[in-house]
Amino acid sequence: xxxIGLGLDICSxxxxxxxxDGPRAERFLARVYTPAEREYCAARSDAANAxxxxxxxxxxxxxxxxxxxxLSWHDMEVVREGGPPRFRFSGVALVEMExxxxxxxxxxxxxAGVAAATVVLQERS
Numbered sequence: 001x002x003x004i005g006l007g008l009d010i011c012s013x014x015x016x017x018x019x020x021d022g023p024r025a026e027r028f029l030a031r032v033y034t035p036a037e038r039e040y041c042a043a044r045s046d047a048a049n050a051x052x053x054x055x056x057x058x059x060x061x062x063x064x065x066x067x068x069x070x071l072s073w074h075d076m077e078v079v080r081e082g083g084p085p086r087f088r089f090s091g092v093a094l095v096e097m098e099x100x101x102x103x104x105x106x107x108x109x110x111x112a113g114v115a116a117a118t119v120v121l122q123e124r125s
Contacts, residue, residue, distance in 0.1 A: 009060040070092045074090070085107075
């Protein structure tokens with residue numbers, strides 16, 4: 001099984017915190033995050049870290065896919081279901097993943113004021 005895409009992104013947690021504290025927070029959150037992502041992040045004491053990690057994950061996936069036209073922030077949802085984080089795809093992201101016969105592997109981390117994400121796309125057998 002071949003690696004067919006790789007994406008890496010970092011995001012300043014302070015930048016996300018400034019957005020969350022600002023007048024356009026609601027607009028930003030609604031545009032970038034799904035309702036489930038917003039619920040998950042808002043429930044955490046370190047919400048800015050969680051939002052920043054998910055922002056980095058989405059940016060890393062865009063890079064791994066080569067920024068296909070029409071891709072929406074909501075087409076790629078980061079979920080945690082008792083294991084490592086993973087993506088749930090819809091819309092253009094789902095079409096691209098199916099077209100490439102790919103599965104995505106996601107790693108998230110945050111430390112020292114920075115959140116980072118790595119996405120590896122591997123061809124399904």
